[in-house]
Structure formats: structure tokens, C-alpha cells
Amino acid sequence: MTLSTAFTKLFGVRHPIALAPMGGSAGGALTAAVSRGGGLGLLGSGNGAPDWLAREVPLITQGTDRPWGVGLLTWQIDARAVERALEYEPAAVMFSFGDPSAYAERVRRAGAALIVQVTDLEEARQAVDLGADVIVAQGTESGGHGARHGRSTLPFVPLVVDLAHPVPVLAAGGIADGRGLAAALALGAEGAVVGTRLQATAEALVHPSTAAALVEGRGEDTERSRVLDIVRGSAWPSRYTARTLGHRHLDRWRGREAELAADPQARAAYEEDVGRGEVPPLPVWAGEAVDLVADLPPAADLVAAMAEQAEAALARAGRTAPPEGG
Template sequence: MLTTRFTALFGIEHPIALAPMGGSAGGALAAAVSNGGGLGLLGAGSAKDPAWVEREVEVLAGATDRPWGAGFQCWAAPVRVVEQVLERGPAAIMLAFGDPAPYLPAIRRSGARLIVMVTDLAEAHGALGAGADVIIAQGTDAGGHGGSRGTIGFVPVVADLAGEVPVLAAGGIGDGRGVAAAFALGAEGALLGTRFLATPEALTSPASEKAVLEGGSEDTDRSSVFDIAHESGWPARWTGRALRTPFSDRWRGHEDALRADPEVRAGFRAAEQRGEPDASVVWAGESLDLVTDLVPAADLVGAIARETAEVLAQVSTQGGYRPL
């Protein structure tokens, strides 16, 4: 068992947290990660459907007696929904993509820990100013929305800046080698998302699960195309990494034209509702090459933790890592 300030803070076994992936990280997946010894985080996202959030929190809280949390997007999530989740006693609330200030009073009153994900140094300074208990340094390798900083160069800078505040690395990490690398960069654990898409507990459609298992990191692309097509309102500064499709290939580099064509956007959303492959959006990161099988989430947490320990032991005793 690897003990760090992060694991000690939450009383968990492994320095692994589930990325609160909107649409994928529901209550069952978050509970499974917590039951496996990590920190499961529900993907509440923009909380545009409070009934969904309430239902999934019910599933999560009823399926584990271990620490769990929920993640929200600051640019969109209503404070009242965060307050409703806090009533269920989460160990943590993770905030990302915007100003955390409106949520702080409720979080501090509840006693939940504040986790803030950052994508650049300005956000990192803001997280420290907000009193974050944990900071997640997310690199552009990550699936879903994020910034432009590479994980390997960004994490050490945030770790140096954070001082006594534990930092988790995120972006492109899909196995124990990646978690071990996070330690070398100064982090005290890792936030993983893409690898948990291929678990039976994830809210992933069969078609998306197949795409994840068969796709590779070179099949992903970071752009704003899908956000424009969805008319989601996502701030332009955070683009999204997803599996490429003929639609995204057609419109990448022509985003202004897509914004100006409501018929194309409406057609895309209608095709998505029908389940057409070209309109299926699968948010996934550059660890996708490592996702080759379907594994129960709790087992996956344990397997990644064991590999992390083995890699660190090999590096320590042999002066370098050799494949197990």
C-alpha cells in the first residue's frame, strides 16, 4: 500500500482517484472505485439535470461506506445542486473550469474537502487562494475538456507551487507506470478517467465501449467542434479531447463556419439522438492505447496500485524500470 498525503487526507488505500467524467462516471462507477480503495468521484458536470445527479448520488451513497465525492464544472453548475450533494456527506467536492468562489461557503460548512483541478498556472494560483485541500494538475493529454499544457511539464511546476498541498497528476495516465511517473514528477497520486471507461460500471454505451477498446490515442483530437455542434456553452478556452469522427475531421479548422450554420448543428444533434456512429462523441485521452480489456473498476484500482508499487520498487532497486 502506497501512503501519501492524499491517501492520508481521505483515509483511503490507494493514491488513485476517478476522474468525474460527465456521462460516464455515474454512481455505480464512483462507488466501485471507492470500494477498490481509491477515491470515486461522481461526474456531476454542469448539473443541468439535477434529477440525474440526485439519482446517481443515491446509487453511490448506497453502494459504498468508503469516502467518495462529486465533481462539478464551475462555469455552469448551480450552487443549489452542489449543496444538495453536500447533504449526502461526500468526503470531497471537486471543482474545475471556472471560479470556485461561489461554492466555497457551502463546501466549508459541510466539512467536505475541496479539490480543484487546474489547467494552467493562473488557475493553480487561484486554487491555492481558494484554500484547496488537493490540487489536480491536468495536462492536455487528458480526455474531455482541458487546456494546452503537457502533463509531464505541468505537474512539477504545480507541485512546486503547491508546497504542502497534495497534488494529483492527470492526463495520459492509464496504468501503474503512469502513476509511478506522477510520483517522480512530484505528485502524490493520479486522477484517471479514460481507463475507467472500459469497466462494466461505467455509463458507457456498447458502441462507445467498443470504440474505446478498439481506438488508440492517435485517433483522438482536441478541438471545440463537438462543443459548437452541441451548443453546449463551453468556454472556448477549454477545448475537448475526443475520438475523431468524419464530422469532427470535416469541421476542425472551420469552427466559425460551423457556428454560422444552425442547420448543420441541428442535423448533428438529431443524428446523435438516433445513435449514428458519425455523431457519437466519445471523450477519451492519450492513454487510450492502454485500454484493451473490460475490467471491473474495483479490480482495476487494485491492479494499477500493485503495478505502481512494483514499478517504483524496480526503479529503486535496479536503477531503472524494466517491463514486468
């Protein structure tokens, strides 16, 4: 069977899989590979820096003629960043972590689909009121940043699906293989946004040590915290924490965020450790499903394999369903 959903029909893609627009890893090569493989690649543009877009977007257009999009961190951008992204004529613009209402109409006028990621029901209602074309419901299992007081993917996604209907919803958080994609579809989502698993692919913009850590990592080793944002001097809003693999500065400052923020020597010590190569340049963003990462395949192959596995899982579930009236 073919996994045809409202999402695949909207973008004309083969598989209901989107790349999480991860800053620092979802560059042009990975975006192109996911789109080439039949999903929707989303470039992790972050703040829409012009030099970064100028370097990475040509890698997409050289690597695929399929639809692709751009992801922006809403708290970090202004109207100029949105305009810059739209100049490249993406099929979609995804906004995460903040209120994108100031930019929605501009995206619509450009003919791009408006994708809004939400981490709680209040954000989901705002996205519906804004007229989002697609809503991404992110559970707390996700790697990287997410809601400090959010909900797990399994209970959160159906709530957003019911609230947003008929707007298509994508599930995000803890989805790293076709079984997770099948589960998302069973919850009423029209597809899934995949981050950690696609970060561990041949085309991802990650340091080799990060790739190795993802292959070796375990879900119980991940932790959601603000410590690594504070020690790096990152201005992420406090309502969004980051799930990462273990880190020596996380161990040093766990539960002491206020003391860390007030310590002028803490960031210098962190930068010295980075400079000596004792800690990676960036934290290893990783979700709870990192156990399912065992290799670093080409992303296009991974997308196709996930879709095939999801089809098999859904077929298996159909065969084992109880008889009608049972």
C-alpha cells in the same frame, strides 16, 4: 510496499487513485466501485441536476461505505447546485473549469474537502490562494475537456507541485496504468486522477459502442477541438477544448469553427446523424493513453491492479537507480 501519500491519509483510502468525475460516464455505480476498490470515487455530477443526483447517489451509498465525492463543472453551476450536492454529505467536492471562489467557504463549512482542478499556472495560483485541500494538475493528454493552450502532464505537474507545496497535488492526463501512477508519484504528485481507463470498465455509464471504441482506439486517433461542442450546441467556454476519438463531423468542420457556428443547418444535420445511429449520442471522450485500454474490467479490480503495478514499477526503478555518487 504500500503507496501511502498525503492524499491517501487525507481521505483514508488505500490507493492514491481518484476517479475523474466524467459527465455521462462516472455515475453512481462506477463511483462506488472505485471507492470500494480503495481509491476515491468522484461522481460526475456536471451541473448538479437534482434528478440525476437523486438517482445516482443511492447507488454509491448502496455500493460502498468508503469515502466518495462529487465533481461539478464550475462554469455550469450556481450556489443551489453546490448545496444540493452537499446535502448528500460527500467527503469531497471537486470543481473543474472555472473559478470556484464563490463556493469554497460553503464546502468547508459542510466539512467536505475542497478539490480544485487546474489547467494552467494562473489557475493553480488561484487554487492555492483559495485554500484548496487538493489540487488536480491536468495535462493536455487528458480525454474530454481541458485547456486549449495547456501543457503536457510531465512538465506541468512538477510546476504545480512546487507552486502548491504543501498542498497535495494529483496528476491528471495520460495516466491509464500503474506505470503512469508511478510516474506521477515520481514527479511529486500525491496520486493520480484517472479518466479514460476507468471509463472503460464494467460499471461506467457509457453506450456499448463507446466502450468498444475505447478498447479499439489509439492515441494518434484522438484530437483536441471545439468542433463537437459547437455542432452539439454545447455552451462550453471557448478556452476549454475537448479531446475525443475521430468523428465524421470533426472531419467535416475541422478548422472551420467560425463557419460552423454560423451555419443553422449544421446542428440539425448532426442531430439527424445521431437519430439514425450513424454517430454516437455523445462524442467518445478519450485521452492519449487510450492505447492502454484493452478490456472492460470491474473498476475495483482495475484500481487494485493499478496500485500493484505502480508499486512494482517504483520498486524496479529503485533497484536500477545509479549508486550514490555514481
